[in-house]
Amino acid sequence: MYAYDEFDAAFVAARVEQFRDQVNRRIAGELTEDQFRPLRLMNGLYLQLHAYMLRVAIPYGTLNSAKLRKLADVARKYSRGYGHFTTRTNLQYHWPKLAETPDILAELASVEMHAIQTSGNCIRNVTADHFAGVAADEIADPRPYAEILRQWSSQHPEFSFLPRKFKIAVNGDPHDRAAIQTHDIGLQIVRNAEGELGFTVYVGGGLGRTPFVAKKIRDFLPEQDLLRYVEAIVRVYNLDGRRDNKFKARIKILVHEKGQAAFSEAVEAEYGANAQTALTLSEADIAHMRAYFAPPPLPPRAPESPRIARRRSRDARFDAYMRANVAPHKVPGYAVMTASLKPIGLTPGDCSADQMDAVADLAEDYSHDELRVSHEQNLILPYVALDDLPAVYDRLASVGLATPNAGQVSDIIACPGLDYCTLATARSIPVAQRIAERFGDGARASDIGALKIKISGCINACGHHHVGHIGILGLERAGEETYQITLGGSADENAAIGQITGPGFSSERVVEAVDTIVETYRAQRNDADEPFLATFRRVGMAPFKEALYERSAGSDI
């Protein structure tokens, strides 16, 4: 894991004191709200529906036990005993007091954490595959590059006031777990014919009111040119991106309006002209950063664990957990475990302080003091020895974090929605809860298999509904919540924007509509091995539309 050097520590400490001064001046009336708002947003502090909300950065979703314990501590002392993990792998506290926020930031700084650039029109937290460094078929760990990008983009003088927010994701596995094609810049690590590492570069992806899958503008960018090329992209965007209309200010609109070829040409010209050798990464730079993320020593172990086999044969729930929540590790004898933050009927992504402490203990005892946050709002223990797995499972289960549903129908991404958010037009969490309760985490959910449901409470699409296999968008119509459904979206290497089924459904009917969609899939699939998305792509919208609007559920609008 990256460790702060003197410069980082001084930078973060100075920022805390700067914000403390700004907060004091605001409370004393020396700053108006209009003057203060951009300053607090630059430090991750929003004013939400019930109170302030502080968004803490978790760079590329990597944590250790000390950081997670501090997050738990802050939740108890300054919030209401819980936090909410987000789709940017950050953590949000929903109830902090303005006057106490500088103290929170000082506490976070003590474990090398901060809230810088978690809001505002700047380059946000860089995300990465949550199985980085451990996935069995990984090309290279994306986190060293994500950290290089983070350092380069932190308080970058040219890019602190972009037309709009800017999100970058890096993926190091052939399978895209970081949703890179929904990002302003998506970087896919690849090797060229000579075996050299580099990136396939995607630009202009994004969700919100105008969703786009990113366009590929370069097949292979040598790794040493990462910053030069990314700087060229952001510079073109900064100069040409629209500032006249907030809703047209993201880079996706620029790429769309300018055209992929013209945009790509502009970037290549800037890249060619930008001979700043200071930005060219040397092998030593990359090796230096890579060393921070070197895997822990993992002594060779037997590739199979009789202990697991015995437990699976007598414990169906453990067996279900193994099938859904355990991924193969690149080192034989180890596994990657997902602690589900989607217990049936509770809030997706919420984690109590006690649960955070429990996971921190497990990371320390069984996972080389490391854990991850996924953009799907779960926690990951990346280095668990197979023989330890049953014990870790039992401890996760004892704090409600062992729901066997990773990647299944109840592993729902949901934004906070109208229960917390000022922008929301409808609630998301209750819909997620009711869908999870409808399908559960038993035999039916297991039979349905891989199915990603994503729910947003407004058009801004924080719940990624456009790329859900089933996407749900909450809107308000004539004072009532109504839910529009999309099908066929995907955020992986075959990214796609979902298609709208037709008229929306009331809050009362939306769960039944999802049930109808799922049952239509089960009736249409070739066999139980054909997942929802494959069936949808094969049969198209027609049978789903017919089932929704001409037979059972019926629309309300």
Add this chain to the structure above:
Amino acid sequence: MQEMITANRLRDGLVVFLDAAGGWSEDFHQGAIVEDAAGKAAALAVAARAAADNLVVDVYAIELELRAGHLSPKALRERIRATGPTVRTDLGKQAQGFAPTIANRG
């Protein structure tokens, strides 16, 4: 018309309602009901002074209506704001007995 003036308190961000004495209460039931345009303008002027004095931010008026015999904010957003998250009835005003309505997660 029946309306009430609301805002968020600067220091802690909590939702507050303008009361009849020109103060701010966390409890919806303590909020002053304005019945006409003149009353609303006067209340908003009091609220604007409180904003200028850095006591509150984001001042605005909300519409009220009778729901099941009780006065309540008309918009769902405002009912949730005056009550707390519908998915955590142990949090927010509902946990303090201040809620105008009972949380219902739909």
